Amino acid sequence: MEGEREMWKAQGIDLKRNDEFLEAAGKIYGDVYMKQPNRPKGMGFFDFVMSEVHSIRPKEMIDHREKGGKVVGTFCVYVPDEIIFAANGIGVGLCCGSDFSFIDAEDILPTNLCPLIKSGMGFKKGMLSPYFEACDFIVGETTCDGKKKVWEIFDNYIPTYIMEVPQKKDPKQRELWLKEVELFKEKMEKESGVTITPEVLGEKIKLINARRKALERLYELRKSSPLPISGKDALLVSQIAFYDDPVRFTSKTNELCDELEERVKNGEGVVEPTAPRILVSGCPMVIPNWKLHHIVETSGAIVACEETCTGTRYFDTPIVDETPTDIDGQLKAIADRYLNIKCSCFTPNDDRIDQIIKFARDYRADGVIYYTLQFCLTYNVEYEKVKRALNKEGIPLLRIETDYSEEDTGQLKTRIEGFLERIS
Amino acid sequence: MAEYTKMWEDIGLDLKRHDTLLEALGKIYGDVYMTQTNRPKGMEYFDFVVSEVHGLRIKELMEHKEKGGKVVGTFCVYVPDEIITAAGGISVGLCGGAQFSIPDAETILPTNLCPLIKSAVGFKLGKICPYFEAADFLAGETTCDGKKKAWEILDNYIPTYIMEVPQKKDAIDRELYLKEIKAFKEKMEKEAGVTITPEVLGEKIKLMNARRKALERLYELRKSSPLPISGKDACLISQIAFYDDPVRFTSKVNELCDELEKRVKNGKGVIEPTAPRILVSGCPMAVPNWKLHHIVETSGATIVCEETCTGTRYFDTPVVDETPTDIDGQLKAIADRYLNIKCSCFTPNDDRIDQIIQFAKDYHADGVIYYTLQFCLTYNVEYEKVKRALDKEGIPLLKIETDYSEEDTGQLKTRIEGFLERIS
Numbered sequence: 131m132e133g134e135r136e137m138w139k140a141q142g143i144d145l146k147r148n149d150e151f152l153e154a155a156g157k158i159y160g161d162v163y164m165k166q167p168n169r170p171k172g173m174g175f176f177d178f179v180m181s182e183v184h185s186i187r188p189k190e191m192i193d194h195r196e197k198g199g200k201v202v203g204t205f206c207v208y209v210p211d212e213i214i215f216a217a218n219g220i221g222v223g224l225c226c227g228s229d230f231s232f233i234d235a236e237d238i239l240p241t242n243l244c245p246l247i248k249s250g251m252g253f254k255k256g257m258l259s260p261y262f263e264a265c266d267f268i269v270g271e272t273t274c275d276g277k278k279k280v281w282e283i284f285d286n287y288i289p290t291y292i293m294e295v296p297q298k299k300d301p302k303q304r305e306l307w308l309k310e311v312e313l314f315k316e317k318m319e320k321e322s323g324v325t326i327t328p329e330v331l332g333e334k335i336k337l338i339n340a341r342r343k344a345l346e347r348l349y350e351l352r353k354s355s356p357l358p359i360s361g362k363d364a365l366l367v368s369q370i371a372f373y374d375d376p377v378r379f380t381s382k383t384n385e386l387c388d389e390l391e392e393r394v395k396n397g398e399g400v401v402e403p404t405a406p407r408i409l410v411s412g413c414p415m416v417i418p419n420w421k422l423h424h425i426v427e428t429s430g431a432i433v434a435c436e437e438t439c440t441g442t443r444y445f446d447t448p449i450v451d452e453t454p455t456d457i458d459g460q461l462k463a464i465a466d467r468y469l470n471i472k473c474s475c476f477t478p479n480d481d482r483i484d485q486i487i488k489f490a491r492d493y494r495a496d497g498v499i500y501y502t503l504q505f506c507l508t509y510n511v512e513y514e515k516v517k518r519a520l521n522k523e524g525i526p527l528l529r530i531e532t533d534y535s536e537e538d539t540g541q542l543k544t545r546i547e548g549f550l551e552r553i554s
Numbered sequence: 555m556a557e558y559t560k561m562w563e564d565i566g567l568d569l570k571r572h573d574t575l576l577e578a579l580g581k582i583y584g585d586v587y588m589t590q591t592n593r594p595k596g597m598e599y600f601d602f603v604v605s606e607v608h609g610l611r612i613k614e615l616m617e618h619k620e621k622g623g624k625v626v627g628t629f630c631v632y633v634p635d636e637i638i639t640a641a642g643g644i645s646v647g648l649c650g651g652a653q654f655s656i657p658d659a660e661t662i663l664p665t666n667l668c669p670l671i672k673s674a675v676g677f678k679l680g681k682i683c684p685y686f687e688a689a690d691f692l693a694g695e696t697t698c699d700g701k702k703k704a705w706e707i708l709d710n711y712i713p714t715y716i717m718e719v720p721q722k723k724d725a726i727d728r729e730l731y732l733k734e735i736k737a738f739k740e741k742m743e744k745e746a747g748v749t750i751t752p753e754v755l756g757e758k759i760k761l762m763n764a765r766r767k768a769l770e771r772l773y774e775l776r777k778s779s780p781l782p783i784s785g786k787d788a789c790l791i792s793q794i795a796f797y798d799d800p801v802r803f804t805s806k807v808n809e810l811c812d813e814l815e816k817r818v819k820n821g822k823g824v825i826e827p828t829a830p831r832i833l834v835s836g837c838p839m840a841v842p843n844w845k846l847h848h849i850v851e852t853s854g855a856t857i858v859c860e861e862t863c864t865g866t867r868y869f870d871t872p873v874v875d876e877t878p879t880d881i882d883g884q885l886k887a888i889a890d891r892y893l894n895i896k897c898s899c900f901t902p903n904d905d906r907i908d909q910i911i912q913f914a915k916d917y918h919a920d921g922v923i924y925y926t927l928q929f930c931l932t933y934n935v936e937y938e939k940v941k942r943a944l945d946k947e948g949i950p951l952l953k954i955e956t957d958y959s960e961e962d963t964g965q966l967k968t969r970i971e972g973f974l975e976r977i978s
């Protein structure tokens with residue numbers, strides 16, 4: 131993009147390190163993505179988005195702010211985009227997937243902390259991300275101990291608002307959550323100076339639902355055999371959903387799905403139908419964390435579904451009910467939909483386990499890889515319950531706990547190859 | 555202890571491993587406690603309690619059960635003992651402080667988990683702790699990710715009830731917590747088959763307040779110089795508070811305090827008044843975790859206060875208001891008091907930071923050791939804020955992150971000695 135360097139400079143980005151990061155990310159992207167055979171044509175748009183990752187979208191955000199709109203950074207699928215957009219805001223997912231920025235966070239965070247959180251803190255503190263710098267404020271939540279406590283430290287660098295996500299799903303927790311959603315609406319109104327009307331909120335509910343439906347359509351197509359799209363490509367689409375313009379994203383994803391439908395009709399796939407199909411379940415994977423998918427898909431197998439926040443948890447569970455026409459009803463519909471997401475931060479969270487089993491069947495998975503980021507306690511401890519349930523169903527399961535470094539890649543590859551042998 | 559063998563057998567302990575545990579415990583206790591000089595005579599009772607830790611108290615619990623009473627295991631200072639005892643129950647703190655049972659837990663829990671949780675779960679799995687075997691059920695809570703999720707798994711081995719502790723302290727959180735308290739009261743009534751009357755609840759509120767006041771009196775005396783009691787001994791008393799009979803415990807602590815008052819009056823201490831005074835702040839230390847205290851107090855310094863759950867967090871913050879005479883008022887008073895505890899599971903938790911500074915002054919501390927258990931995210935991340943605040947006040951600070959093993963003892967000793975040199 132023309133003028134990107136000036137933009138970064140004006141934002142205060144550390145230009146030298148930004149160059150280093152973009153170069154490294156570009157190289158990884160080339161290695162991981164551009165060597166895939168048989169890619170759908172529709173991935174061209176997403177390749178383009180990636181090639182401009184620090185340029186075009188941040189520029190759109192800055193333009194939006196110049197016109198008086200707000201840009202709000204989020205880190206979790208529980209923070210309702212509907213409300214941000216209804217207050218003339220743009221919501222952007224800021225979770226970070228690279229160990230490039232660890233060094234920037236090292237002196238203020240413990241080592242034994244999930245890489246996703248460390249990476250995010252590092253990008254902000256080191257002034258490495260034009261997305262962070264384009265935000266008016268960020269919205270954190272209380273989903274896990276690491277995030278909950280790190281927001282307090284974030285607040286020293288950028289204003290940080292906290293939404294409380296409860297820990298059980300009984301009626302009293304639903305009440306608390308609805309209240310938090312209402313408070314967030316007030317917060318957005320105050321920040322933006324906009325009063326959210328039922329008309330606009332209804333529109334934005336439809337907008338975000340449309341994004342969900344497009345993703346659902348994409349995932350639906352991944353149930354076919356042969357698979358019309360690689361797991362890597364589908365993951366990338368899910369990742370980009372968090373920060374691209376929702377209208378454009380939805381239409382591009384639907385275009386891609388049109389193409390994939392043709393493929394399915396013609397029995398055209400990206401790999402042999404005999405390649406083992408893997409369901410990945412666990413922690414989110416954010417750009418540029420394609421580590422697991424890359425290992426799996428260069429080992430003769432393919433990822434058919436991600437039961438993660440950058441996967442089904444983002445769009446699954448019924449969409450927000452579009453029937454209410456008053457604010458209270460709409461907020462309630464939003465609260466209800468979001469509290470159905472099956473994150474391991476809840477206790478108990480048995481619905482997730484049922485869903486993993488169901489997904490394994492629906493996506494015709496030959497095995498499940500349970501993926502956790504290092505030090506992510508909730509997903510890590512929940513593994514034991516998942517294991518018991520999957521063993522009972524006779525679904526093969528491999529557990530991977532890893533971070534963003536490449537140190538364990540060789541070892542992971544050996545373990546994954548062993549698993550694939552066992553299940554094929 | 556041969557007299558108890560039959561009892562241990564009856565409650566299903568793994569006798570062989572239990573013997574090994576008791577033997578190890580006796581030896582550690584001898585090394586850590588009985589080698590101290592100038593101990594107050596009043597410590598004899600607590601030595602006795604430890605010598606009977608799996609004997610006499612368990613016998614009392616079993617007798618209580620025979621008479622139809624309930625025994626409830628707890629793990630957290632947010633679970634109100636008032637309600638358990640008002641329903642005719644006995645509560646016992648079950649946090650684990652021993653390395654011994656950790657390998658048992660690691661068969662079903664991740665390695666990267668706080669040792670306190672692993673130790674406790676391991677005791678249950680290995681059938682090596684008579685307190686676990688005596689408990690009718692457990693009352694867990696949602697204070698940290700590790701505990702929240704581990705309770706779900708523990709529930710496969712012993713019925714585990716969960717109280718939600720909210721994550722902020724706003725009005726809606728207070729409401730939620732009050733409802734959780736009410737639900738817990740109903741749970742206790744159902745389990746015990748009794749109706750809790752305001753009379754009995756009022757009595758139990760007074761009982762628990764008396765225990766708090768006795769501990770407060772003890773800690774008050776630790777503000778003197780020279781110190782009338784070692785940190786190790788005071789820490790032991792706090793630990794025993796969690797499982798001893800509250801009436802007996804309170805009277806014994808008060809007896810000890812009478813003796814300590816005399817000491818203070820006569821200027822008699824356990825150590826030279828010039829020995830550096832340390833405030834310990836952070837994670838709880840459960841029996842037999844005396845690791846840090848032992849290192850500090852065999853390095854020429856002494857511990858004057860623990861800002862931990864096995865310290866000030868257990869009794870500090872106003873006692874429960876004794877004025878309400880109806881159940882609703884009483885439950886509200888209980889909820890209010892408990893929600894004032896300053897645990898790092900809350901966001902924000904700045905009151906804790908103010909309190910650490912206050913304690914450092916009140917207890918005339920020369921330095922603060924910030925103590926965290928490995929993988930305890932909330933205390934570990936909160937450190938950064940504590941550090942900033944203490945730096946500003948010019949209070950010397952050392953951070954220790956450790957587990958229950960003895961592997962790092964040498965290294966810790968070196969670091970602590972270096973710190974003591976710096977501050978004396």
Ligand code: SF4
Nearest residue numbers: 244246274413503506
């Ligand atoms: S991966 Fe786990 S620890 Fe990391 S942010 Fe998500 S829930 Fe928290």
Ligand code: SF4
Nearest residue numbers: 668670698837927930
């Ligand atoms: S020490 Fe920390 S991680 Fe361990 S139980 Fe307590 S709060 Fe949880």
